[in-house]
Amino acid sequence: MKLHYPFLFSGLGLAVFLAIAAGNPGPDLPDNPVELGELLFKDPILSGDSTVSCASCHKPEFAFADNTAKSMGIGMAHTFRNTPSIVYMTKRTQFFWDGRAPSLEAQAAGPISNPDEMGSSVGLAVSRLQKSDFYRRAFSAVYDEAPDSVLMLQAISDFERSLEAYDSPYDRFLAGDDKAMSESAIRGMILFYRGSTCGIDACHSGPDFSQDSIVSIGVDNPEDLGLFRLTHSKADMGKFKTPSLRNVAVTGPYMHDGSVKTLREVVEFYNDFEKLRKSTAHERVKFPRPSPLTDAEIDDIVEFLKALTDNKYLSQI
Ligand code: HEC
Incomplete structure (x- = not known):
């Protein structure tokens, strides 16, 4: 039995060594705004304490809605309303249950700064992206620009606009x-x-x-x-x-x-x-x-x- 542990450690050590040697490349760089938007949509980096992403509430397996009456945001706070599905947004003209946002881009800023949802701010989210080596490279690959608020909100919205399918x-x-x-x-x-x-x-x-x-x-x-x-x-x-x-x-x-x-x-x-x-x-x-x-x-x-x-x-x- 004793012999198994050294083998296990040497196996893990080798994997870690190989990852470090490969420069720990992380996820592939996105090719277009939709791919970048999907990464942002699923990344908790946009929330105040890096625990909540858009996908925490808009779950892909429930057509990007949630299966609870109210979703859980940052610090286990509950949302004020039920999380709606965000598929088929392309033809929508107003957003939120009361239509208070005129575009997807304007909408996306809301949850990031909502204290019960992601508890951050657009400024803080962007500065995190600017400090991230991966996102600097990702924005450069897609837009040839450094991360900024306009591009961040646009990429998320482009991903949402891609969620259309007519094969029911x-x-x-x-x-x-x-x-x-x-x-x-x-x-x-x-x-x-x-x-x-x-x-x-x-x-x-x-x-x-x-x-x-x-x-x-x-x-x-x-x-x-x-x-x-x-x-x-x-x-x-x-x-x-x-x-x-x-x-x-x-x-x-x-x-x-x-x-x-x-x-x-x-x-x-x-x-x-x-x-x-x-x-x-x-x-x-x-x-x-x-x-x-x-x-x-x-x-x-x-x-x-x-x-x-x-x-x-x-x-x-
Ligand atoms: C903590 C849960 C939670 C998180 C995180 C969250 N949302 Fe939402 N989302 C909601 C709820 C609840 C509503 C409805 C709020 C309202 O109408 O007042 C909503 C509404 C929306 C709508 C409007 C849909 C429609 O039909 O009008 C869109 C689009 C959306 N969210 C996208 C996002 C994006 C993009 C992010 C990340 C930047 C995000 N959400 C993060 C819970 C969440």
């Missing part, structure tokens, strides 16, 4: 593959569009199932009044950005506060119009009264929503 069962069905969606999902799709309650001209329309509108969604949470926090206009109470429904099956729990656990419960929530009517948020809810759905119809709609999951993201689970 629904896309394949639309492209003519009749077998791509189950019969239940097809029934669900017809119900989804029926009377424009959810899709077509309603909130979840267009190829990404989002109109980018900021509307009252009926969720009664006095702690978070949505757009009202910015405008202080009564008309904006309870208004939040309509998220895309693509990959929605893997991004629960749902709503801006993560208060609804499953996809079925979300559909049930909007189906129970009497309960919705009793909520104080009801006064502000403008969407049309849906015809009540049966249990089987709810199952079908949920199956349709599951058919919006792209294999590219499923395969990362």
Whole structure:
């Protein structure tokens, strides 16, 4: 037995020696802004104590959302809102649940300096990159420039803009593959569009199932009044950005506060119009009264929503 330890140590020592001899090259240098942005997105170097990255909350395996109601940021603080998915951002026109950022670049500065998320500042993050031999070489390889705030935010945003994929069962069905969606999902799709309650001209329309509108969604949470926090206009109470429904099956729990656990419960929530009517948020809810759905119809709609999951993201689970 005794002999094994010296062998083990000599093996490790050799590996360390070889790594040092090779100059400890670290990750490969990125070839383009998207690759650089991915490295930055996943690197805790941007947070105050180097423990939290964008990917700590926007987890690739959940379509870059999280599977908890509120995520954990720096110092085990919890976020104020549920972490949304950040795929299909290319066509979005406003960012955050209340749309307060006009571009991805402007958005990315927010979490870096938010004391409950990454607890740093754009200035501090950039100075860390400037001190890093690897990032100096990486920015030089991609932009022929030293790291600065504009390039850092641009690279992160370019990575986010690359997260687009249109190969879900629904896309394949639309492209003519009749077998791509189950019969239940097809029934669900017809119900989804029926009377424009959810899709077509309603909130979840267009190829990404989002109109980018900021509307009252009926969720009664006095702690978070949505757009009202910015405008202080009564008309904006309870208004939040309509998220895309693509990959929605893997991004629960749902709503801006993560208060609804499953996809079925979300559909049930909007189906129970009497309960919705009793909520104080009801006064502000403008969407049309849906015809009540049966249990089987709810199952079908949920199956349709599951058919919006792209294999590219499923395969990362
Ligand atoms: C501690 C968790 C956490 C970290 C870290 C984090 N985010 Fe977020 N992200 C959130 C939450 C929560 C929201 C919603 C906040 C709100 O609307 O007020 C959000 C919102 C967003 C949005 C808006 C999506 C939309 O549909 O409008 C984008 C884009 C985004 N984050 C990108 C990033 C980037 C880039 C980083 C790193 C620089 C990052 N996030 C770091 C939790 C996090």
